[in-house]
Amino acid sequence: MKNRHPELLIPASSLEVLKTAVMFGADAVYIGGEAFGLRAKAKNFSMEDMKEGIRFAHEHGVRVHVTVNILAHNDDLEGAAEYLKELKEIGPDALIIADPAIFMLAKEICPEIERHVSTQANNTNYGTFNFWWNLGAKRVVTARELSLKEIKEIREHIPEEMEIESFIHGAMCISYSGRCLLSNFFTGRDANQGACTHPCRWKYSVVEETRPGEYMPVYENERGTYIFNSKDLCMIEHIPEMIDAGIDSFKIEGRMKTALYVATVARTYRKAIDDYLEDPKKYEANMPWYKDQISNCTYRQFTTGFYFGKPSEESQIYDSNTYIKEYTYLGIIGEVKDGMYRIEQRNKFSVGETIEIMKPDGQNVEVTVKKIIDEDGNEQESAPHPKQVLYVTLSGEASVYDILRRSEGEKKK
Numbered sequence: 082m083k084n085r086h087p088e089l090l091i092p093a094s095s096l097e098v099l100k101t102a103v104m105f106g107a108d109a110v111y112i113g114g115e116a117f118g119l120r121a122k123a124k125n126f127s128m129e130d131m132k133e134g135i136r137f138a139h140e141h142g143v144r145v146h147v148t149v150n151i152l153a154h155n156d157d158l159e160g161a162a163e164y165l166k167e168l169k170e171i172g173p174d175a176l177i178i179a180d181p182a183i184f185m186l187a188k189e190i191c192p193e194i195e196r197h198v199s200t201q202a203n204n205t206n207y208g209t210f211n212f213w214w215n216l217g218a219k220r221v222v223t224a225r226e227l228s229l230k231e232i233k234e235i236r237e238h239i240p241e242e243m244e245i246e247s248f249i250h251g252a253m254c255i256s257y258s259g260r261c262l263l264s265n266f267f268t269g270r271d272a273n274q275g276a277c278t279h280p281c282r283w284k285y286s287v288v289e290e291t292r293p294g295e296y297m298p299v300y301e302n303e304r305g306t307y308i309f310n311s312k313d314l315c316m317i318e319h320i321p322e323m324i325d326a327g328i329d330s331f332k333i334e335g336r337m338k339t340a341l342y343v344a345t346v347a348r349t350y351r352k353a354i355d356d357y358l359e360d361p362k363k364y365e366a367n368m369p370w371y372k373d374q375i376s377n378c379t380y381r382q383f384t385t386g387f388y389f390g391k392p393s394e395e396s397q398i399y400d401s402n403t404y405i406k407e408y409t410y411l412g413i414i415g416e417v418k419d420g421m422y423r424i425e426q427r428n429k430f431s432v433g434e435t436i437e438i439m440k441p442d443g444q445n446v447e448v449t450v451k452k453i454i455d456e457d458g459n460e461q462e463s464a465p466h467p468k469q470v471l472y473v474t475l476s477g478e479a480s481v482y483d484i485l486r487r488s489e490g491e492k493k494k
Contacts, residue, residue, distance in 0.1 A: 087323070088330040089354060090146070090246065091347045094337055096126065097413065099134045099145075101340040104482040105441045106351025109144035109330070110134075111177060114164065132171050144174040149187070150199040153180045165190040175219070188217050195219040197246065205231075207238035210245075220244035220330070225253060225314075229326040229388045236327030244329040249316045250346055250375075251334025253386055315383035317349065317371045320357050320364065322388070339427070341410035344439060344484050345378035352443060377407050411436060411485040412471075421454065421472040422479050430487060431463035438477060439484040448477040 091107035093099035102110045112126050112134060126134060135145045147168060153161060161183050168176065169191035176194055178184045179201035187196055197220040198204060198213045205224045213221050223232055225248060236245060314334070316323060323331060331354070333346050353371045357364035412424035430436060432453055438446040452474040453461045464471055479485075 085324060085327065085329060086358065087328060087354060088144075089347065089350055090330050090332045091343060092333055092335045092338065093134070093343065096130045096134050098338075098340045098343050100137055100482065101344050101413065101484070102347055103138050103141050103143045105344040105347040107143055107347050109146060109174070110138060111146040111148060111332075113148045114168075128167060128171065131173075135171060135173055146175040146177055146197065147173045148177045148199070149183055150177050150179040150201050151183075152201065153183055158182060158186070162186050162190060168194070177222070184216065184218075192217075197244075198222060200224055200248070207235040210235055210239045210243065214240060214243050218243075220246055222246040222332070223248075223328075226387050228390055229322055232328060233326040245327060246330035246332055247323070247326075247328045248314055248334055248386075249320075249323060249331040250314055250350065253312075253314050253334075253384070312382040312384035314386045315375060316385060316388065317353055317375050318368065319385065319388070320353055321361065324357075339410050340413055341408065341439075341484055341486055342378045344441075345374060345408075348439075348441060348443060349374040407489055408437075408486045409489055411487055414438075414479045414481050414483045414485070416481060417479075418472065421452070421474050423470065423472055424485060426464045426467065426469045426471055428467075428487075429463060429465045430485075432461075434487065436475075436485055436487045438475070438479045439486055440480070441482070446477050446479075448475040448479075450474075451476055 088108040089106060090109045090111060091102040093102050093110045093112050099110050099112060112131065114126055114128070114131060131147070138145045149161065149164070149168075151157065165176075165183075165187055173194060175197050176187050176191075177197045177199050178187060179199035184196060184198070187194070196218050198218050200222040202209075202213075202221075203224055204210060204213070204221045205227060210221050220243070223235070223245060227235075227247075232245065232247060239245075316331075320331075331350065333343075333350070335342060335346070349371050352367070353364060356367055409428045411430050412427050415423040415425065417423075430450060432450050434450050435447060436450060438444075438448055440446065450473060453464055454472045455461060456470050456472075461471070
């Protein structure tokens with residue numbers, strides 16, 4: 082088996098977040114265009130933004146993968162073909178595809194772009210992996226329901242050059258590898274067409290029709306899915322096992338998340354992977370730092386998913402579906418002008434407040450906000466307007482792409 086150096090694959094909802102992912106440690110980023118991806122509510126990329134994102138990423142030696150992973154209906158095919166022709170012109174490094182028809186269109190229209198098979202295709206065995214390899218896939222994303230033992234067995238039964246991609250962190254879809262029908266049923270918004278309303282996060286009870294008002298809990302059988310309200314996946318403590326299973330790409334979920342979330346998970350997993358590859362003892366010694374940092378973004382509670390066997394009821398949250406938030410995202414340093422830092426404000430902050438500069442190298446620098454000025458040169462005591470362009474003076478030094486955040490104190494358990 083070849084000596085694997087796993088890729089860290091980070092999501093990006095916008096050009097700003099893509100640049101953050103690149104600067105905070107991604108080996109590759111995955112993005113969606115304005116059509117044919119499974120995150121309709123994400124900001125997504127126009128073709129112009131996609132071109133700029135690919136240019137920026139490639140300048141920094143980072144790959145860009147584009148999602149084309151809807152489950153297509155008849156009416157989608159003509160538009161998908163046109164979309165693939167546009168992608169051919171701008172040259173991403175890979176396409177993430179779930180539907181066999183779109184896969185074959187991509188093979189015909191842009192054969193030079195790698196084709197990766199999405200987790201939406203329910204890839205649960207080595208026969209499926211070999212099937213896609215024989216059709217020309219470079220990589221297959223494992224179903225979330227697989228254990229590391231099963232993934233290792235897949236690795237042993239597929240070509241050495243074929244790549245395995247698996248999720249290492251983020252929200253876990255509740256239906257089989259995310260092919261959820263609940264959103265469509267309850268709200269008319271199709272999760273398999275990119276418009277999921279996350280009904281898996283709502284609270285449910287079962288009521289038998291002859292006993293109205295008598296609520297019964299939902300239980301699972303021995304092949305159960307514990308489908309409602311799963312905790313978020315976190316494998317920061319299990320990078321050695323992920324590498325040992327033969328996984329080539331560690332994927333972070335979160336194509337609708339903020340730049341702060343992306344920076345936090347990218348920076349933490351980047352350091353953890355690099356530390357482990359340098360010296361496993363260094364990785365073990367730094368574990369408290371990784372765990373502390375990974376808790377500093379918006380999340381619920383953590384689980385290892387199916388990787389070490391079927392989840393139990395401990396892998397679910399039955400009393401709450403709220404996220405825990407320790408830091409508030411304030412903005413990204415865009416440029417330095419006359420000793421002031423340009424940002425596009427994302428949440429309110431004020432002169433005199435203590436905030437943090439989050440740097441790609443792992444430093445978190447506490448500073449005080451000294452001055453806030455708007456684009457017209459007017460001084461402000463606070464920044465209450467979302468997305469307002471401001472220039473701020475801080476008590477410490479910042480660099481372009483650093484993130485400003487504010488601690489919200491102790492997290493609630």
